[in-house]
Amino acid sequence: MEVKQISLFLENKKGRLSEALDVLAKADINIRALSIADTSDFGILRLIVPDPDKAKKVLTKSSFTVRESDVIAVGVSDKPGGLASVLKLLTDADINVEYMYAFVEKSGEKAVVVLRTDSISNGKKALKKAGVTVLSSRDVYGL
Amino acid sequence: MFWQKDIEMISRRALEELQLKRLKQTVRQAYKNIPFYKEHFSKLHIQPKDITSLKDIRKLPFTTREDLREYYPFGMLAVTKEQVVRLHTSSGTTGKPKAIFFTKKDVDRAAELIARCLIMTGVAKGDVLQNMMTYGLFTGALVMHYGAEKVGVLVIPAGPGNTKRQIALMQDFKTTTLHITPSYALYLATVMQNEGLDPQKDFSLRRAYLGSEPYSEETRKKIEKFFHIDVYNSYGLSEMNGPGVAFECREKNGMHLWEDNFIMEVIDPDTGETKPDGEKGELVLTTLYREAMPILRYRTRDITRILPGKCKCGRTHRRISRIIGRTDDMIIVRGVNIFPQQIERVLMGVKAVAQNYQIVLESYDQMTVRVEIVKELFDGKVDHLVNLRNEITEKIRSEILVRPKVELLEPGTLPVSEGKAIRVIDKRTL
Numbered sequence: 405m406e407v408k409q410i411s412l413f414l415e416n417k418k419g420r421l422s423e424a425l426d427v428l429a430k431a432d433i434n435i436r437a438l439s440i441a442d443t444s445d446f447g448i449l450r451l452i453v454p455d456p457d458k459a460k461k462v463l464t465k466s467s468f469t470v471r472e473s474d475v476i477a478v479g480v481s482d483k484p485g486g487l488a489s490v491l492k493l494l495t496d497a498d499i500n501v502e503y504m505y506a507f508v509e510k511s512g513e514k515a516v517v518v519l520r521t522d523s524i525s526n527g528k529k530a531l532k533k534a535g536v537t538v539l540s541s542r543d544v545y546g547l
Numbered sequence: 548m549f550w551q552k553d554i555e556m557i558s559r560r561a562l563e564e565l566q567l568k569r570l571k572q573t574v575r576q577a578y579k580n581i582p583f584y585k586e587h588f589s590k591l592h593i594q595p596k597d598i599t600s601l602k603d604i605r606k607l608p609f610t611t612r613e614d615l616r617e618y619y620p621f622g623m624l625a626v627t628k629e630q631v632v633r634l635h636t637s638s639g640t641t642g643k644p645k646a647i648f649f650t651k652k653d654v655d656r657a658a659e660l661i662a663r664c665l666i667m668t669g670v671a672k673g674d675v676l677q678n679m680m681t682y683g684l685f686t687g688a689l690v691m692h693y694g695a696e697k698v699g700v701l702v703i704p705a706g707p708g709n710t711k712r713q714i715a716l717m718q719d720f721k722t723t724t725l726h727i728t729p730s731y732a733l734y735l736a737t738v739m740q741n742e743g744l745d746p747q748k749d750f751s752l753r754r755a756y757l758g759s760e761p762y763s764e765e766t767r768k769k770i771e772k773f774f775h776i777d778v779y780n781s782y783g784l785s786e787m788n789g790p791g792v793a794f795e796c797r798e799k800n801g802m803h804l805w806e807d808n809f810i811m812e813v814i815d816p817d818t819g820e821t822k823p824d825g826e827k828g829e830l831v832l833t834t835l836y837r838e839a840m841p842i843l844r845y846r847t848r849d850i851t852r853i854l855p856g857k858c859k860c861g862r863t864h865r866r867i868s869r870i871i872g873r874t875d876d877m878i879i880v881r882g883v884n885i886f887p888q889q890i891e892r893v894l895m896g897v898k899a900v901a902q903n904y905q906i907v908l909e910s911y912d913q914m915t916v917r918v919e920i921v922k923e924l925f926d927g928k929v930d931h932l933v934n935l936r937n938e939i940t941e942k943i944r945s946e947i948l949v950r951p952k953v954e955l956l957e958p959g960t961l962p963v964s965e966g967k968a969i970r971v972i973d974k975r976t977l
């Protein structure tokens with residue numbers, strides 16, 4: 405199973421972000437990772453949650469504009485250059501990284517990074533080939 | 548194909564002579580029989596004999612829809628009540644309606660104009676016209692009905708609504724021609740699609756006349772393509788008989804306005820100054836051939852322009868463009884006149900946005916256009932949204948020549964109102 409990410413369209417309206425987080429809290433959904441892509445007028449909130457289908461359902465019900473998409477989660481050694489080497493090997497394989505963000509760390513030995521590449525399967529293949537730890541959805545949601 | 552070839556192809560010179568003759572008659576008739584005009588003439592210190600050329604029409608007072616309301620019900624009548632045979636009213640959203648009367652001759656003359664329009668678009672005996680406009684106080688259906696009977700086609704007085712029955716009528720009686728509003732035509736298309744009907748195979752449709760609501764060229768193309776028919780623009784208003792004032796010929800490039808029955812002027816709605824052919828402004832119409840209710844220089848509030856040049860079909864009556872907007876809706880930003888319909892047209896061409904929109908005016912040099920994105924097309928990518936916003940901004944700018952600020956909104960943010968939506972929010976103070 406691919407790791408699923410939930411994206412939310414947020415117009416620049418105060419309180420809309422907290423409303424979204426509120427909806428998730430009320431549905432008892434824990435947020436594993438979160439990132440906001442922002443322009444001057446609107447933002448996109450990206451979330452990794454243990455139960456993406458449920459999150460999508462409750463958010464849609466609360467009239468949010470939601471999109472579910474596949475992402476890659478990798479474990480990166482928490483040392484200088486760890487992330488850079490992952491990005492370099494994707495670039496070398498001619499795979500474009502659209503965006504990325506890091507997980508909330510728990511253990512401290514490995515950082516978890518969420519990547520969105522233009523082709524998820526090619527991205528995974530290249531990473532695995534180079535020996536990078538690609539995490540399964542179970543690994544990620546259970547963190 | 549012509550209904551009255553001699554008058555439709557009349558030379559400009561003969562047409563203008565005829566217009567002047569009829570204008571003089573109309574002015575005398577209005578002055579003599581309608582106190583409203585007599586009063587206004589004396590205020591302007593003019594008399595019917597001061598009208599000696601067509602240009603003199605500019606000396607005459609305007610008539611507004613407020614005037615028609617104020618003199619409701621009989622105040623604008625130029626004949627006795629015994630002479631009128633038909634009444635139509637045109638209701639505004641507020642206040643009193645306008646009463647429009649026809650004598651027997653007026654009914655016949657309005658039908659003659661429709662007959663010209665039908666023949667002009669290729670209708671002949673044997674055609675079947677399904678009239679899907681509202682019958683009743685509104686002029687749209689009845690005036691078309693009389694004109695079609697005059698031509699000798701079979702008229703199905705279907706009226707609007709009950710779409711499944713409409714479809715059955717079309718199939719049973721092999722309807723060739725529709726008279727319909729653009730929004731109903733679009734709805735009809737959806738129903739046919741859902742029923743799995745093929746407009747080309749299962750029907751005998753050849754053409755449709757669309758009127759009574761403004762609509763865009765894109766909508767025309769869409770309807771033509773779906774039904775495999777020719778769609779012709781029709782323009783009219785109750786105060787001027789109803790449909791048949793101006794109509795497209797088979798060139799589909801502007802509507803011939805029947806200048807032997809009406810004098811048209813295009814004016815600057817603010818100053819009242821006449822605009823030259825080709826420039827857009829408010830259409831002002833004077834009836835030339837009516838008994839019950841001659842109306843001088845009626846402010847239609849419709850924005851259009853007179854198309855310069857001759858039409859390939861050979862008719863000498865000048866054409867007007869499709870209605871660009873209504874003066875009531877006009878807004879001014881950075882000194883440019885803008886109609887919400889122009890913005891609407893742009894948005895209709897952008898897939899990823901819904902058709903609900905709002906224009907917010909906060910100052911005299913900035914406008915904000917707020918549009919909702921389509922839920923299904925949201926893909927979670929920032930650059931797609933930025934591109935979408937830039938695309939809309941650029942498209943609107945090239946349409947209205949003012950660069951708007953475009954805000955993308957979540958679907959369902961803008962209020963959905965029953966009936967007429969509030970499109971413009973003007974926060975400016977004078």
Ligand SMILES: [Zn+2]
Pocket residue numbers: 796797798803858859860861862
């Ligand atoms: Zn023509």
